Amino acid sequence: MRPLRRPARPGTYPDFSVRSTYAQLRLDLAAVRLRRPSARMRTALGIASPTPITLLDVTLGLQDIAINPPPGRRRGAPRPTPLQAGRSLLMRRVVAQYSEANDPLRAGMGRFCSYCEQMLSEFIATEHIVAKAPWPLTSVSWDNFLLSCRACNSYKGDHPDRGEVTAWRLMPPPADDLEAYLEIRRRYLWPDTDANAYRGLLPALYFRRRSGGWRRANADRSVRNGLRCVDHGREPNKIVIADMPVKGRVLRREVRVLLVPDGDDASFARETLDLNRMDLDGVDSGDDNRMWDRTQRWLEAVETFTDLSQAWSPQLWTAACRSARTGFLSTWVRVLELRQGKTTRFPGDPTRTMMQAFMEAMTQQRVQPYGPYPGTDVRYIP
Numbered sequence: 001m002r003p004l005r006r007p008a009r010p011g012t013y014p015d016f017s018v019r020s021t022y023a024q025l026r027l028d029l030a031a032v033r034l035r036r037p038s039a040r041m042r043t044a045l046g047i048a049s050p051t052p053i054t055l056l057d058v059t060l061g062l063q064d065i066a067i068n069p070p071p072g073r074r075r076g077a078p079r080p081t082p083l084q085a086g087r088s089l090l091m092r093r094v095v096a097q098y099s100e101a102n103d104p105l106r107a108g109m110g111r112f113c114s115y116c117e118q119m120l121s122e123f124i125a126t127e128h129i130v131a132k133a134p135w136p137l138t139s140v141s142w143d144n145f146l147l148s149c150r151a152c153n154s155y156k157g158d159h160p161d162r163g164e165v166t167a168w169r170l171m172p173p174p175a176d177d178l179e180a181y182l183e184i185r186r187r188y189l190w191p192d193t194d195a196n197a198y199r200g201l202l203p204a205l206y207f208r209r210r211s212g213g214w215r216r217a218n219a220d221r222s223v224r225n226g227l228r229c230v231d232h233g234r235e236p237n238k239i240v241i242a243d244m245p246v247k248g249r250v251l252r253r254e255v256r257v258l259l260v261p262d263g264d265d266a267s268f269a270r271e272t273l274d275l276n277r278m279d280l281d282g283v284d285s286g287d288d289n290r291m292w293d294r295t296q297r298w299l300e301a302v303e304t305f306t307d308l309s310q311a312w313s314p315q316l317w318t319a320a321c322r323s324a325r326t327g328f329l330s331t332w333v334r335v336l337e338l339r340q341g342k343t344t345r346f347p348g349d350p351t352r353t354m355m356q357a358f359m360e361a362m363t364q365q366r367v368q369p370y371g372p373y374p375g376t377d378v379r380y381i382p
């Protein structure tokens with residue numbers, strides 16, 4: 001995962017900081033009054049006009065719905081009560097509140113999924129790190145936002161929910177949403193708070209053996225000159241075929257790039273992989289192209305860096321950096337790292353290494369100071 005630095009909260013967005021005390025969070029939420037709450041809403045919530053409705057009212061209402069969900073309405077069933085109707089109106093107000101965060105998040109972190117790193121071409125949901133339905137009190141907190149693709153978002157869903165968090169504990173369920181938030185943050189590897197986000201989930205090349213099973217290619221072979229994609233595959237099977245040079249021969253093999261939990265935080269990384277199901281191959285799923293795309297970017301990175309090592313030119317370097325803009329930054333970084341990018345001198349400026357030059361090109365620009373991958377926390381990438 002690309003380690004992220006969430007952009008600063010815009011001055012226009014209220015400070016519902018989950019790092020403040022829970023009591024303060026409740027005060028923050030209580031201080032924010034919804035614009036123009038209608039008389040119908042006030043009536044529905046049993047709040048006497050002209051008392052303003054605060055976000056605290058709304059989030060507590062949502063919490064009540066999450067704990068005691070109203071039964072679904074069947075054909076012929078009675079119309080929703082005014083209270084139910086009022087809550088659904090209010091829920092839309094909350095959605096509008098966190099939608100305000102979407103533009104600044106995209107500007108600050110780029111149009112990439114914060115988990116799987118694929119480029120997002122369609123509408124990007126504001127991702128709630130700690131799910132909003134079971135834990136509504138943190139649903140509008142700036143600290144709880146990332147960006148997510150459709151696949152990561154739908155697999156993650158409302159997990160972990162109240163039942164799951166309670167099951168982790170030997171003690172009673174978390175006393176409140178803040179306690180649950182902190183526990184969920186500790187339980188997984190997150191791109192915005194964990195220094196090991198990159199090291200914890202490393203992309204690695206696997207190939208299919210003749211016997212059918214998958215085997216991890218050793219580090220040298222997985223990035224060797226001559227490794228080339230010969231077939232990108234297509235929907236729905238998403239099979240990628242590559243030529244792999246081995247001891248003077250070329251093996252034609254089906255390949256995949258998986259994310260492998262690694263290092264001290266491997267157990268947290270495994271939980272994250274399971275949460276978003278980033279381990280799936282996406283076969284027969286039109287929505288899930290994460291592994292397919294990641295595999296193609298790996299092969300493209302190997303071919304690009306091979307070309308550069310054989311005949312460096314400024315034009316080729318520019319073209320390489322252009323290819324690397326299209327998502328999966330940590331896959332590009334991993335390929336370069338395995339190709340000794342941290343010790344190889346950059347031909348365009350021998351005072352720097354290839355890795356330094358590449359990371360600068362990815363995160364800095366001359367005119368706009370943030371490059372194609374804004375918000376990358378470069379301290380935690382080689």
Ligand SMILES: [Zn+2]
Pocket residue numbers: 113114115116117118148149150151152153290
């Ligand atoms: Zn994703």
